[in-house]
Amino acid sequence: MNFRYRVIWTVLLVAAVVGFNLPTFGADAPDFLVAPYVQLGNRPDFSDAMTLMWHAPDRDAAWAVEVKRPDGWQKMAPPRGSRLHYPDRDAFRIYTAQLRGYPPGSRFAYRVKRDNTVVFQASGQSRKGPGAPTRIAVMGDTGTGTPGQAAVAYRINEFQPDYAVILGDIAYSRGTVKNYYDWFYPPYNANKASMKDGGPLMRALPFVGVAGNHDISISWKSITDLDKIPDALAYFFFWDQPLNGPLGVVGPFTPKLAGSDAAKKRFLAAAGKRFPRMANFSFDYGNVHWLVLDSNPHVDWRDAKLRAWVAADLDAVPKGVWRMVAYHHAAFHSSSHHADALQMRALARLFEQKHVDVVFAGHVHEYERPHPIRYGAEGTITVDRSYDGVKDTTPNGVLYVTSGIGGQRGASEYLGGVAYRPKVYTNVYDTSQASYTAVEVNGARMELRQIGADGKIVDRFALTR
Ligand SMILES: [Fe+2]
Missing domain, CATH: 2.60.40.380 (Purple acid phosphatase-like, N-terminal)
Structure with a gap:
């Protein structure tokens, strides 16, 4: 074999081994990516x-x-x-x-x-109007490609919610175009429903995306280098969500971009006006008002202007409408992991003053429901131990739910014995399997169940007003 053929054979062999293929988007290309x-x-x-x-x-x-x-x-x-x-x-x-x-x-x-x-x-x-009963699936830390992720998608399909809220760390590990294609869309927009495939959810009901650290704050000090990760920050062009948040221009509290002008231009052309505003917003669906916040450390929620926006947003919610908050970094949890990422406690007192009912977060790969919490000015924590969500359904304090195990392996990663660090507020804690929160809102009553990948109920509680 002469040198030229040896080179060609070597290239073909390497191509076969590393899976090098160039899809041609000709007449036989798929209709959809x-x-x-x-x-x-x-x-x-x-x-x-x-x-x-x-x-x-x-x-x-x-x-x-x-x-x-x-x-x-x-x-x-x-x-x-x-x-x-x-x-x-x-x-x-x-x-x-x-x-x-x-x-x-x-x-x-x-x-x-x-x-x-x-x-x-x-x-x-179509979107449900004021007062209508609704079903919501809530979970974070999703896009991993694990069997648990697909199984949870299947369980959500059994629940048939009106919409889903994804609490950040949407697609691991960098929120890139490739991460979404590999790990996010397949189980949630599957052609058929099965434990292995997931379910045909996204084609039927809206998913709402919260920005986690893996989505928009993916490197040190939140600077995303678009030369190193050109297809990063897909959050801002794969999602189309309300743009009523307070951070409309790049500034101290928004994700930072690094990279060549060409890379930045490419990203900004794709994101349009969604960057950076879409990381914070609020919306109404049925009898629920949702406040969606960017909890990444580049936002300082002690800032007076940002707090004024949160206060005004919650003040405008009509009486009788449930007030829910979704952000990524859990502020009250009982894990040794992320024990130093409690920055969202900065808003705890404000949430209490504005009668927020439930705050959902992820980041910590667990399911956790502490006792209702009242957070003092000096950082003191008072809990309502009489609320059990069954006989007593009127919490004195805010319910903080960590549902950050939607796509995780469960115990293999966050073994209870390894990570579990009970606190004064600790109540229900589970890391045994992937799970999601099924929320049913019906007038003055809200029921929440944590459903495992195996279909079993991990936790169940209700609120009434
Ligand atoms: Fe996270």
Whole structure:
């Protein structure tokens, strides 16, 4: 074999071993890189519209979205596409369309056409209006590709929530385009429901994403070097969520970018006005108001302006509407892990003053429900031991739930005996398996169950008012 053939054979052998392949986005390319998924869009308040997004190979095509009416399929406004091209990755396109015109909480069928051929069909549900009973799936620390992650997705599909709130660390380990493709979308937007596949969730109901450290604060001092990780910060272009937060321009409390001008330009073109504002926002769904916060250390929640925004947001919530907060870094937990990341205690007193009902967090890979907590000015902690969530359903204090085990292995990583450090507030604690929180809100009563990957109830409690 002469030298030239030896080189060719060596290249082919190496290619076979390392899986080197260049997908060609020609006529036989898949229709989708990520199948259509529903988002709230930039709609903090009630609306008859939902956003639909999908990712497709980089080729020109005539896309259309239709929703079913009694008299046939009605075409929605033309989808908008944007093209993303990263080094070492084939260019791809993200499409966004709006699904409109259904009364609150009604089911509808929709379909997506490419070049006049139906390539996708599913059903969704319009956003529920004030007062409506709702079901919510809540969990954090999701995108790992573990069997537990898929099993939990399957359990959520059994629950059939109206929407899901993902408490950060959405896609490990850097929140990149690749991380989302490998670890996040597959189990939550699966074509079929099974313990191994997950479930067809995202095509039917909106997921709401909270920014965790692995999503937007992925390196030392929160500087994301886009030359080293060009497809980082996908949070800001894979999600379409309300933009009513206080941090609209890059400043001291927003993620910082490093890298060449070209890399920054590419990211900013993809993110648009969602960066940096989308890390903090609030929205209403049914009988619940949600405040979603960036708990990464680049935000100082002791800042007066930020606190004023939190206070005003909670003051505007009508009486009788539940007040829920979602952020990533659990402020009250009983693990030796992340024992120094308690910065969100800065808002504990404000939450209590503004009658927040439940604060959800992740970061610590556990399920935990402390006794209701009242947090004093000097950092003192008073707990309500009489609240048990069964006989006594009116907590005196705020309920802090850590549901940070949605995609984790459970005990293998956070063995109870290794990480468990009981505190004055410690009550229910579980790291035995991956799990999520199933929330059912019905008027003046809210029921919460922690459901394990095996389908069993890990914890159960209720609140009434
Ligand atoms: Fe985290």
